[in-house]
Amino acid sequence: MSKYAVAIHQLGFRYAGSAGDCFQQLNLEVGVGERFGLFGPNGAGKTTLMNCMTGLLSFKEGTIELLGQPINQNRKATNQLFGFVPQDFSFYHELTPVENLAFFGAWSGMRKTEIKKRTTELLEILDLSAVRNKQVQKFSGGMKRKLNLAIGVIHQPKILFLDEPTVGVDVQTRKAIISYLKELNSNGTTLIYTSHQLNEAEELCDKIALIDNGRIIAHNALDKLLLEYREIGLEGLFIQLTGKKYTDL
Amino acid sequence: MYKLRATILKDLLILTRDKIGLLSMFVMPIVLAVVITALQNSTFELVNDNKVPLLLCNKDTGEASRQLVTAIEKVGIFNVKQLIAGKSEKEISERMHKKDALIAIIIPNNFSAEMVLKAKDISGKALTEFGMQADTTGPVAQPMEPVTLLYHPVLQESFRQSIKGALRSTIQLVESKQVLKSLYFSINEKQLPEQLENDILNNQTGILEIPISRDGSRKIPNATQHNIPAWTIFAMFFIVISLGSSIVKEKLNGSFVRLKTLPTNYLVALLSKQLTYLLVTLIQAALIFAIGIWLFPLMGLPGLNLPQDIAGLFLVTLICGWCAVSFAICIGVFAQTQEQANGIGAVSIVLLAAIGGLLVPSFAMPDSFKTIIKLSPLHWCLEAFYGLFLEGGKLKDILINILPLFAITAFLQLAAFAGLKRKHLV
Numbered sequence: 001m002s003k004y005a006v007a008i009h010q011l012g013f014r015y016a017g018s019a020g021d022c023f024q025q026l027n028l029e030v031g032v033g034e035r036f037g038l039f040g041p042n043g044a045g046k047t048t049l050m051n052c053m054t055g056l057l058s059f060k061e062g063t064i065e066l067l068g069q070p071i072n073q074n075r076k077a078t079n080q081l082f083g084f085v086p087q088d089f090s091f092y093h094e095l096t097p098v099e100n101l102a103f104f105g106a107w108s109g110m111r112k113t114e115i116k117k118r119t120t121e122l123l124e125i126l127d128l129s130a131v132r133n134k135q136v137q138k139f140s141g142g143m144k145r146k147l148n149l150a151i152g153v154i155h156q157p158k159i160l161f162l163d164e165p166t167v168g169v170d171v172q173t174r175k176a177i178i179s180y181l182k183e184l185n186s187n188g189t190t191l192i193y194t195s196h197q198l199n200e201a202e203e204l205c206d207k208i209a210l211i212d213n214g215r216i217i218a219h220n221a222l223d224k225l226l227l228e229y230r231e232i233g234l235e236g237l238f239i240q241l242t243g244k245k246y247t248d249l
Numbered sequence: 250m251y252k253l254r255a256t257i258l259k260d261l262l263i264l265t266r267d268k269i270g271l272l273s274m275f276v277m278p279i280v281l282a283v284v285i286t287a288l289q290n291s292t293f294e295l296v297n298d299n300k301v302p303l304l305l306c307n308k309d310t311g312e313a314s315r316q317l318v319t320a321i322e323k324v325g326i327f328n329v330k331q332l333i334a335g336k337s338e339k340e341i342s343e344r345m346h347k348k349d350a351l352i353a354i355i356i357p358n359n360f361s362a363e364m365v366l367k368a369k370d371i372s373g374k375a376l377t378e379f380g381m382q383a384d385t386t387g388p389v390a391q392p393m394e395p396v397t398l399l400y401h402p403v404l405q406e407s408f409r410q411s412i413k414g415a416l417r418s419t420i421q422l423v424e425s426k427q428v429l430k431s432l433y434f435s436i437n438e439k440q441l442p443e444q445l446e447n448d449i450l451n452n453q454t455g456i457l458e459i460p461i462s463r464d465g466s467r468k469i470p471n472a473t474q475h476n477i478p479a480w481t482i483f484a485m486f487f488i489v490i491s492l493g494s495s496i497v498k499e500k501l502n503g504s505f506v507r508l509k510t511l512p513t514n515y516l517v518a519l520l521s522k523q524l525t526y527l528l529v530t531l532i533q534a535a536l537i538f539a540i541g542i543w544l545f546p547l548m549g550l551p552g553l554n555l556p557q558d559i560a561g562l563f564l565v566t567l568i569c570g571w572c573a574v575s576f577a578i579c580i581g582v583f584a585q586t587q588e589q590a591n592g593i594g595a596v597s598i599v600l601l602a603a604i605g606g607l608l609v610p611s612f613a614m615p616d617s618f619k620t621i622i623k624l625s626p627l628h629w630c631l632e633a634f635y636g637l638f639l640e641g642g643k644l645k646d647i648l649i650n651i652l653p654l655f656a657i658t659a660f661l662q663l664a665a666f667a668g669l670k671r672k673h674l675v
Contacts, residue, residue, distance in 0.1 A: 056509055058673060084507060086507060088506070090506055094262070103256065103258075106251055106255035107252060151507065
């Protein structure tokens, strides 16, 4: 078994019709069991890199391996390894949480009895049991965020990709989500997380990478990076390494 | 298999919770079928059962004009309202603008005298041809002043032409009678006996109308028999609004991103949509047929007679439904937004229905359309349904319509697959 949850080697990627490369010979490794945070200014390449890692974008140069398996060779097998929690609400608003979990569970390759058991468990943990049979369109933003997370982890993936998993929620919901993510990690799930909420990132991540203009400009344990750059927080480190200028204009 | 079942269940749940979607798929086509059939039936009855109001102003006092009035009344399709002879064209027009009648006939004041002269002239020429002496005394016949037919502009061209034809026949009858009388008098120097006049003029050979059918039945097709198959097809293809936009919605919202990261091929989702919406099209057809059979007679409309080959009907409905679903999927795959799917979907269905003969009968289309008609899947669906409903055919009789429908369906499926492949979705 590979010691890396994700191993990226010499990745090159360019959007069709685009003049420049998004990435050139990009290398990155995320160890099994890490709580890894990927940060950078808008347009730095975080989402593109996340999409390459989850197979949503196909690339021609370099390799990406998930737990030692190249993602572009046997998609069915590699897709089984990870869960994905996109920033957008990625479920059917016309359905109830139970119905959503049943559908996404089936698509994740789970059996009916397994889905039923896991659904009860997840709704209990995320405090959604009381609304299990209510249509999601009537839910608050926080409840939708929790369901978004539940669907991403229903099949108990070994790696969990999270894109802004707590955006737009209140403090209580945010704390509940972060607490659950830590619990997942303590049970062996590798977290790969991206967000603009740096306080939250400091609380969750033990290792980070900063990306700017498609290049990894820093990658290490958070405390080591803070020490190296003589900063007391992630926000200061972020500004020091990526500058104060707007980059997405 | 469990993935497919779960996906079908998901699609069915979403479908049944979309009240507007259900309304557009079931209620609207039913309303359309009822309204169009009722309207067409009333037009049919207007021509065949009810009498068309006609204003008749006879400015002449002679026998020929009276004969013409009697002949017009005997045509049977007019409800003749006679006006006093002094009415002007303007006064008649005003009454027509008030919709007292959509047509009016004015017989000019010298009609009978001119007709007698014309008859005498023709019979004289005939006698000369026979080598006999004709009476050449008296005034010479001049071209007759025409009978005026006033019509309201809302009257359709085809309807006006049939009225004109009926009027021409009655004038022809009166003219023939006058010529015959004149000829008889010139030869025998006495009046034409009434019995002989009847034998010659009122003893027309009848016309027996028989609808040709493959099963030998002689049921006369009615508006329901024409409309129900046509609007059932229209309803089936109109699922493009629901299915096409559902695919686009799924592509655009976050759930699609997640689906792409799961270990299941998107073809499962497409197969589920095909099966779910195929079921919808079958329910639509069953519902509209049931309304045609049981509800229409209660509404005073002719009931629908199902074809003898029920298995053939089921198969044709299934293939038409599959073609409609394939078309909707194709639109959904290629459209970028829901607005595109709805707009392109709705307009293209109306266009395909128009060129397919649902709105205007294909036999009435110009030659330049004959090739284009064949490109419309709705045309082949309609031909297959008409083969069963109107011609009393069996499945083997309509294979010639089903095969092109299969070809179009296969093309649409391949196009949708190619579209998904290009977008790396399968």
